Amino acid sequence: MRHKTAIACALCLAAAVALNAAAAPAVPSAEEVAAQLRDAAMAGHDVAFSWVSELTSRFGPRPAGSANERQAAEWAAARLKALGFENVHIETFPITAWIRGTEHAELVAPSAQPLVVAALGESPPTPAAGLEGDVVIFPSFEALKAAAPGSLTGKIAMVSYRMVRMQDGGGYGLGFPIRADGPAEAARHGAIAFLMRSVGTDNHRIAHTGTTRYVDGRVPLPCFALSNPDADQIERIAALGQVVRVKLFSGASYADSHSQNVVADVRGRDKSPGVVLIGGHLDSWDQGTGAIDDGTGTAIMVAAAKLIRDLPHKPRRTVRVVLFGSEEVAQPVAPFGAFGGHSYRDNHKAELPTHVIAGESDFGADRVYSVALPATVADSDFSRAVARVLAPIGVLMSKEPAQPETDTGPSVEAGVPAFDLNQDGTRYFDIHHTPDDTLDKIDRQQLDQNVAAWAALVWLAADSDVDFRAHAAAAAPQAK
Amino acid sequence: MRHKTAIACALCLAAAVALNAAAAPAVPSAEEVAAQLRDAAMAGHDVAFSWVSELTSRFGPRPAGSANERQAAEWAAARLKALGFENVHIETFPITAWIRGTEHAELVAPSAQPLVVAALGESPPTPAAGLEGDVVIFPSFEALKAAAPGSLTGKIAMVSYRMVRMQDGGGYGLGFPIRADGPAEAARHGAIAFLMRSVGTDNHRIAHTGTTRYVDGRVPLPCFALSNPDADQIERIAALGQVVRVKLFSGASYADSHSQNVVADVRGRDKSPGVVLIGGHLDSWDQGTGAIDDGTGTAIMVAAAKLIRDLPHKPRRTVRVVLFGSEEVAQPVAPFGAFGGHSYRDNHKAELPTHVIAGESDFGADRVYSVALPATVADSDFSRAVARVLAPIGVLMSKEPAQPETDTGPSVEAGVPAFDLNQDGTRYFDIHHTPDDTLDKIDRQQLDQNVAAWAALVWLAADSDVDFRAHAAAAAPQAK
Numbered sequence: 001m002r003h004k005t006a007i008a009c010a011l012c013l014a015a016a017v018a019l020n021a022a023a024a025p026a027v028p029s030a031e032e033v034a035a036q037l038r039d040a041a042m043a044g045h046d047v048a049f050s051w052v053s054e055l056t057s058r059f060g061p062r063p064a065g066s067a068n069e070r071q072a073a074e075w076a077a078a079r080l081k082a083l084g085f086e087n088v089h090i091e092t093f094p095i096t097a098w099i100r101g102t103e104h105a106e107l108v109a110p111s112a113q114p115l116v117v118a119a120l121g122e123s124p125p126t127p128a129a130g131l132e133g134d135v136v137i138f139p140s141f142e143a144l145k146a147a148a149p150g151s152l153t154g155k156i157a158m159v160s161y162r163m164v165r166m167q168d169g170g171g172y173g174l175g176f177p178i179r180a181d182g183p184a185e186a187a188r189h190g191a192i193a194f195l196m197r198s199v200g201t202d203n204h205r206i207a208h209t210g211t212t213r214y215v216d217g218r219v220p221l222p223c224f225a226l227s228n229p230d231a232d233q234i235e236r237i238a239a240l241g242q243v244v245r246v247k248l249f250s251g252a253s254y255a256d257s258h259s260q261n262v263v264a265d266v267r268g269r270d271k272s273p274g275v276v277l278i279g280g281h282l283d284s285w286d287q288g289t290g291a292i293d294d295g296t297g298t299a300i301m302v303a304a305a306k307l308i309r310d311l312p313h314k315p316r317r318t319v320r321v322v323l324f325g326s327e328e329v330a331q332p333v334a335p336f337g338a339f340g341g342h343s344y345r346d347n348h349k350a351e352l353p354t355h356v357i358a359g360e361s362d363f364g365a366d367r368v369y370s371v372a373l374p375a376t377v378a379d380s381d382f383s384r385a386v387a388r389v390l391a392p393i394g395v396l397m398s399k400e401p402a403q404p405e406t407d408t409g410p411s412v413e414a415g416v417p418a419f420d421l422n423q424d425g426t427r428y429f430d431i432h433h434t435p436d437d438t439l440d441k442i443d444r445q446q447l448d449q450n451v452a453a454w455a456a457l458v459w460l461a462a463d464s465d466v467d468f469r470a471h472a473a474a475a476a477p478q479a480k
Numbered sequence: 481m482r483h484k485t486a487i488a489c490a491l492c493l494a495a496a497v498a499l500n501a502a503a504a505p506a507v508p509s510a511e512e513v514a515a516q517l518r519d520a521a522m523a524g525h526d527v528a529f530s531w532v533s534e535l536t537s538r539f540g541p542r543p544a545g546s547a548n549e550r551q552a553a554e555w556a557a558a559r560l561k562a563l564g565f566e567n568v569h570i571e572t573f574p575i576t577a578w579i580r581g582t583e584h585a586e587l588v589a590p591s592a593q594p595l596v597v598a599a600l601g602e603s604p605p606t607p608a609a610g611l612e613g614d615v616v617i618f619p620s621f622e623a624l625k626a627a628a629p630g631s632l633t634g635k636i637a638m639v640s641y642r643m644v645r646m647q648d649g650g651g652y653g654l655g656f657p658i659r660a661d662g663p664a665e666a667a668r669h670g671a672i673a674f675l676m677r678s679v680g681t682d683n684h685r686i687a688h689t690g691t692t693r694y695v696d697g698r699v700p701l702p703c704f705a706l707s708n709p710d711a712d713q714i715e716r717i718a719a720l721g722q723v724v725r726v727k728l729f730s731g732a733s734y735a736d737s738h739s740q741n742v743v744a745d746v747r748g749r750d751k752s753p754g755v756v757l758i759g760g761h762l763d764s765w766d767q768g769t770g771a772i773d774d775g776t777g778t779a780i781m782v783a784a785a786k787l788i789r790d791l792p793h794k795p796r797r798t799v800r801v802v803l804f805g806s807e808e809v810a811q812p813v814a815p816f817g818a819f820g821g822h823s824y825r826d827n828h829k830a831e832l833p834t835h836v837i838a839g840e841s842d843f844g845a846d847r848v849y850s851v852a853l854p855a856t857v858a859d860s861d862f863s864r865a866v867a868r869v870l871a872p873i874g875v876l877m878s879k880e881p882a883q884p885e886t887d888t889g890p891s892v893e894a895g896v897p898a899f900d901l902n903q904d905g906t907r908y909f910d911i912h913h914t915p916d917d918t919l920d921k922i923d924r925q926q927l928d929q930n931v932a933a934w935a936a937l938v939w940l941a942a943d944s945d946v947d948f949r950a951h952a953a954a955a956a957p958q959a960k
Binding site: 103205 | 497532537538539540541547548549557582584587590591592593594596635683684685686706709712713716717722765767768769914915916918919920921
């Protein structure tokens, strides 16, 4: 994406800045600085990729509450200090951790065939001998809900909704409720276990896990995602008129544990407080190494803030990076999820009124294609400057308002205005929550474009005196 | 590929044939019939896809010597009879079967991380408590061979050769010896286990298995393939200066068993015998369902022969389809592999002199791009007719001579001339020998083109009186 032009441009600007520094002390405008940050990132900035490479290599999967998540947080804090961030510290909070353990599944009739499954997050274990039953297939969640009472007694319920590939990830919204509420619905009809086609757009033998929901403090049934080819196979065998019988085993368990947020600041020059809050999450699902969910989100935040930190002049306001813990998992007690985001809001209640705007990156590392700002600045010099700076790297102004995300959601609910840099999600759900979420899936050029967009926009927000709160309406956060 | 034109063409020809049949008994030339067969297949022939769909759905994986392989053979024989083939029967032979059992692998240092591995075929089990050791990485097989004597005592040897993607699959030839001889080489240096980067071109968390080799009746070491992202991860951690420690477990076992070939004929009109031998293999690796290796090979053979069978006039010679068993696995006793191909040759020794030419399809279902004929007919009316018939579907005359393949190899060694229809292998090694070898990977349009090429060429060979043996030189079969 305009890579060579961007390099040339960045070099010219760097030269111009150097000349300026030598010849005249003239400070460039905020918009000029934003363009410099953008072009420097597009030219190939090293911080983001090396961050996500080390994070995912050193610690691999980082399930909420695990030793890997804690060690990754300690490493991140040390690395942020080394990069020159201020106020770097870790904030710990208690959670219930879920540990997958061993698991396997197989067809036992009409022929013996291994199945690729992944227990849904928070699924209870099966009995030690496993569970075996005939499969009843429902094409949609609605069909399961409409099943006759008692019709699933002793059976394994399977919902085979097939996620639709969309740029904005819109197909995920239809799959998510099946994962969240399917186990409870299957239990209500007497089923002994719940299977679902993975909420994913690939056709590899990898199953997409993800959290389900606790009901009255427990997940009602052992529940598993099937890889898409395995779901196809079961449907084809059933279409041949044969009874599909499946055996399932999960050795999952729960443990009292802790998770943590890592906080780091690039301090602003103003005495009066003002914070631009940006974040990603350090925890990941346990099958992959959390490269695109959300290693790259944390990398983009750190790299963008580092570019701002290294400028010869500070922004007006403070840029705060929060690397959240425990984003992925539901919890058995209120507020039932997003414990990292809630912990941050609770710990920082007193200073939350100084938070001028908040955004997070948690949708992979493919290119940003649109920006959504608070409605308060829809028609403003600020948004026109943002549009001018981001258009050259292919980012349009969104027609939709910004949506609160999981980790910053609690702060947004408490009145902090939100912004979004919307990423291309076309291939995100090929990888999301699978063993395939590994470093090699990252497109470095698109990762650089993310850093460019974040650095430029965050700089513009931090160096401005715009009040994004005026008329800002809080909206409910969307589950991830 | 010329789909609409092909349909139109086929319809015209069908109409022409119908008119001919009604108006005049004129028999079309062999080349005209070949073109009709080609165009009928290109228009979308149903036999091939429904064959591979049922085979892979009903029986899933079909490891050599398994109940699934045997049941698939029984189903295939029944289906071939139903399709109107003659002389349909099953020929059984003894083998040593290998059963994967459960297996797992994980990094234990510098952090706990699950690894995706697959034991190589015929690997012995680990001790019940598993094996644990530090990993010593070699970039090539040559580097392992050059390791100092005793330098691997107590270690796990890992060869990280990365397969190169090529249209003709040429990169596989460099990876195969590592899989075949790596375990013995690692054992010779004192290693406790052998790891290798998968011989595959994908970057998914799926490991490519495949047979290794027995040495003096046993495989010397537990040996595993790592998925490519897992091999990357180990290399990156080592590059960070950290010791990589791995734990491996395999519960593999061996059993005395049987495999079988399925034989079916389309009888020719000549009294004097003459057989065109074509084949694929029914067994598969155990992680996927053997869709492209080699469900499609068997499907292409059956569909092509069925098109010839359904012609209003028989070919001069008999077309024999053999669906071989036990292609994938090495054996502890001579001839050490290809027991299906050897069994066929031994059982049919008396009639082998009547076999005029042989070919097999065992390279997926992507399009055929070249045809290799015996050198005896390099400059002949026969090869010119083949070139004219196959050029319209994108098949060129190969500059390389035909290579004997695994299953027909023993017959070729015994003097039967070989032909090849070379397929595009660009994406074959993304899937080969992995859990991902499932029905959804098949491109139906390319599958149809394979059927078209095989039906046309096999018809031309079967309806001719060309002696392909004159001056034919036997070559050694290539291991698969």
